[in-house]
Amino acid sequence: MTSPRGFLEEAGEFGLIRYIAELHPDKSRGVLLGIGDDAAEISFDPEMSILAAADVIVEGIHFYREHYSPEQVGRKAVAVNLSDMAAMGGRGRFILCQTGLPPGIELEFFRRCTGGMVDYAREMDMALVGGDISATEGPLFLAVTILGEVPAGRTIRRSGASPGDLLVLSGFPGESAAGLKLLKRGDLPDNPALRHLVRSHLEIEPRVELAGLAADSGVASAGIDLSDGLTSDLLHICQASGTSAELERDSIPLSAELVEGAGFLGLDPLDLALNGGEDFELLLAVSPGAAGELVGEARKIGQKLTVIGRVAEGPPRLTMVSPGGRKILGAGGFDHFG
């Protein structure tokens, strides 16, 4: 409470709150009272269920400040939560953010990080409505809570998968993990594939539009976003649904960029795709009769979907099926304590 904290002592908590309130004087639909009082006052449509997601990102655990621009840090804190919303079929509406600012952090960082958060909120049609700013003697953290909505009765839960459902995956898993490994290695050649992988890690794209499509159509029996890794998150669906699952090795989508990046790193691209974390792609369980139409509808909004396996009877475990045979997989996903 007595150590020097640079601009925090100068600007003070209330000055910083005024700064954010002026940066984001939000008059969005549903914001009755935004930043600056003891609580925000918001309203949702009564025909929609309210969803609440709360993910924190901590420097040194979820990100390194030398890898990210300040704007990207602010964006990421919101995007990881928006991805949780998408995994439930929902759309984010309101953001609250509690931040811990370490000693010596500069006002310029704060401004740019907040700006990145607010710009991204606008882009995604969300409003920052409150939060808290504190000093900390430790690393920077941003604890974001997002409130969102989904049509009543349309939430996509982890627990609804049934044997026979197809497993449908958005995008290309493994790219974010490859990007993180490239960032940690550093000193990269200027190469479009490597740049793409790094960007996949730094600027995740929550699958909000796809989530809306899946929730509106009602065809997804279960879903999750890949934050821990494909195998680890698929196992979460199996555990919640009381099923097992089979992955078809040759159907796992490997991007050309991932294959090139894995080659550069001397790693197996399939291993990255199965066990890399922070993909933030959506993994959905869909009844076989409806999967084709969902894939087609997704294509219309520019979203690649791939059928990568199926839900099966049996205890929660994963089996990899390949032309050479079948084998039980361990879950090697990203664990933030690992």
Add this chain to the structure above:
Amino acid sequence: MTSPRGFLEEAGEFGLIRYIAELHPDKSRGVLLGIGDDAAEISFDPEMSILAAADVIVEGIHFYREHYSPEQVGRKAVAVNLSDMAAMGGRGRFILCQTGLPPGIELEFFRRCTGGMVDYAREMDMALVGGDISATEGPLFLAVTILGEVPAGRTIRRSGASPGDLLVLSGFPGESAAGLKLLKRGDLPDNPALRHLVRSHLEIEPRVELAGLAADSGVASAGIDLSDGLTSDLLHICQASGTSAELERDSIPLSAELVEGAGFLGLDPLDLALNGGEDFELLLAVSPGAAGELVGEARKIGQKLTVIGRVAEGPPRLTMVSPGGRKILGAGGFDHFG
């Protein structure tokens, strides 16, 4: 990501989440889906406005672990948010908590802290519905978001005070600040007054019932909870309402315990009452015709209210009125960066 983290590595993030979900298998009204999926699914009454408050507490800034039992840390993280809810006239319903666990923290601490949070949630008729658990290399933090409700159109905002309104305060300000000073000094004699002050700091009592009374009656034109200190928080009302305010020196309620504790510390009890922080009492602006009835109704629920001054015309500033004359006050409240 590679340093030893004791039980966190052992139990893992998912084990800890399962632990909390089993500790709190909540089937409360309004919880459609609680802990364990990507987001919680909750519902509110459509005739109620939704309130969202998000206050973080950080070790070394808002609390010292040697002062608090683990249960009290968990309780405090929720109570400070519930007090924000109360300041808006609202009642908390749902809790989300993001926690950063420092290296070497023990499972026993985690269990007891979580237990304190969950027990307090039950006591206050709230449900823990989600959150996030992360490691951090820095001090412990608990970033709690509370979602609450208030009858539509009945929120008590900071901005509604009018010249002529009376200022009504719950309880006894300054006790929490005195308690903190006693804790920092340590080596205290075993004395009921000092124990009372320490407890006032460690176990704040958000004025939830009083808030409900004020919101239902509609008589409060403005309100705030005293987190920063009486003068500082009253100035927030003045700034938001575009008014000044007068405090009557001889009406500021000083408890016998505060007077005794201030004597022990060699401090002025009035200074502690005016400028001490973390009281979490409610300060309301009420029209003169309605104040008497509110004070009477509050007495019926065992809540002491005192008229301590009035809202006045003029730029945002505070005047202290005493038999000896009038003087302009600075705002000396608690600043978490101070």
